[in-house]
Amino acid sequence: MTTYVGRASGRIERERETVEAKRRAYGRFRSRIRSIQPRSGETGAGEVVSGSAGGRVAGPLLEAFDETVASACADRPTMELLAAELGEGVATALGAGGTSLPLLRAVLSESDRRRAELVAMERALDAEADSLARTDETVESIREWLIEANETPLSASGFEELRAYHERLAEFREDCAALLSDRQEHLGRTTSADGRAGLRHRDLVAHLYEGFPIDHPVLVTLVRLDELCTECQRSVRDHLVRRV
Structure with missing residues (x-):
């Protein structure tokens, strides 16, 4: 008789490691967010850097996400992951390099939700x-x-x-x-x-x-x-x- 319980237990251990790594990454991301000074009246993109997951990221908020959460989930491009994790609206705003106070608050709120x-x-x-x-x-x-x-x-x-x-x-x-x-x-x-x-x-x-x-x-x-x-x-x- 074949049982699958042992195999299932192994799957749980691997998932635990993945989830823990992601939760810790969000903790680091949240700390980075709090260190960013908000700016008002932004319309353009910030400094552009290469994303760790193969995408392109702009601005300090998106760079922080790329170096923390995206690095813990390297199987997806940064912008695709960002939309899946924090929502399309936040992803669009971060893609434009925004660091306004409302955006910072929105990102913090969504990050807390994901954590x-x-x-x-x-x-x-x-x-x-x-x-x-x-x-x-x-x-x-x-x-x-x-x-x-x-x-x-x-x-x-x-x-x-x-x-x-x-x-x-x-x-x-x-x-x-x-x-x-x-x-x-x-x-x-x-x-x-x-x-x-x-x-x-x-x-x-x-x-x-x-x-x-x-x-x-x-x-x-x-x-x-x-x-x-x-x-x-x-x-x-x-x-x-x-x-x-």
């Missing part, structure tokens, strides 16, 4: 990791028991031993059912960051396991394990009937 979203994602990733750990602990203990029990043919077991096997398998199925219920509840929850941003766990799971052979590694693993226990119970019952 809150990243904090919410970090917390959601922690919750997902805990859910996987609980599942993995139960799944591995059941698998180890099944492997050990499989070493002794059922034909060599007595009636009481077979009945004990059957009861143990029933307990395993109850464990799987409880974890399936917990998992469904987990997917229905939303993790927030101090009420400022929220992330639905179902959306996080869809993002995390994109490209996996299955969409829900935990649910599929538990269902398959329950099916295996059911099949084993059926075999045990067949032998029990022969003993009657």
